[in-house]
Amino acid sequence: GENVEQHPSTLSVQEGDSAVIKCTYSDSASNYFPWYKQELGKRPQLIIDIRSNVGEKKDQRIAVTLNKTAKHFSLHITETQPEDSAVYFCAASDGSGTYKYIFGTGTRLKVLA
Amino acid sequence: DVKVTQSSRYLVKRTGEKVFLECVQDMDHENMFWYRQDPGLGLRLIYFSYDVKMKEKGDIPEGYSVSREKKERFSLILESASTNQTSMYLCASRPTVQETQYFGPGTRLLVL
Numbered sequence: 001g002e003n004v005e006q007h008p009s010t011l012s013v014q015e016g017d018s019a020v021i022k023c024t025y026s027d028s029a030s031n032y033f034p035w036y037k038q039e040l041g042k043r044p045q046l047i048i049d050i051r052s053n054v055g056e057k058k059d060q061r062i063a064v065t066l067n068k069t070a071k072h073f074s075l076h077i078t079e080t081q082p083e084d085s086a087v088y089f090c091a092a093s094d095g096s097g098t099y100k101y102i103f104g105t106g107t108r109l110k111v112l113a
Numbered sequence: 114d115v116k117v118t119q120s121s122r123y124l125v126k127r128t129g130e131k132v133f134l135e136c137v138q139d140m141d142h143e144n145m146f147w148y149r150q151d152p153g154l155g156l157r158l159i160y161f162s163y164d165v166k167m168k169e170k171g172d173i174p175e176g177y178s179v180s181r182e183k184k185e186r187f188s189l190i191l192e193s194a195s196t197n198q199t200s201m202y203l204c205a206s207r208p209t210v211q212e213t214q215y216f217g218p219g220t221r222l223l224v225l
Contacts, residue, residue, distance in 0.1 A: 006155075036216075044203070044216045045216070046215075089155060093210070099144055099161060099163050100158055100161065
């Protein structure tokens with residue numbers, strides 16, 4: 001079946017540095033790619049999303065890039081802060097129209113003060 | 114503000130018990146989902162519903178069933194709980210396809 005691979009599984013950065021998380025998807029018909037942040041003990045919450053007709057989207061310190069040809073998309077966090085520490089999940093829409101999102105396995109980001 | 118609630122934050126059940134997990138959303142969303150979250154495995158889809166009384170199997174439906182009699186409520190049923198169903202269960206809803214999913218707070222289920 002369709003799947004989404006997410007790397008790395010854990011990432012530690014110094015406060016103020018940048019963090020990059022990468023996802024690769026298999027369904028060439030996928031056209032919606034959300035990113036969720038899950039803090040410890042809390043529910044996942046959307047932080048940014050991108051659609052296939054756009055190559056890049058930015059929201060303050062967070063940006064997402066999409067390469068449709070290579071079928072991968074990445075989350076970029078600049079000037080990291082301790083409150084960015086969380087698990088981040090990428091997802092891709094199922095292109096067959098089944099309404100599903102296929103999630104990556106998550107990246108645990110630790111920002112070291 | 115979208116609100117998705119789940120009936121319990123923590124549950125402890127015995128093997129063989131029938132377990133009901135309920136999810137309610139207050140934003141008239143069409144689509145609702147049940148996931149389980151396990152360390153290293155991410156979010157795995159159990160069942161989803163794109164409309165009232167409609168349901169579709171996700172990636173891991175075995176041992177589960179669902180019910181959606183009203184638009185705002187989506188129930189997950191463990192017909193006969195087993196220890197390998199110990200997990201965090203997350204409900205989500207969204208207005209329609211390719212829109213943001215909003216998650217509930219989760220139910221941590223322990224099956225003894």
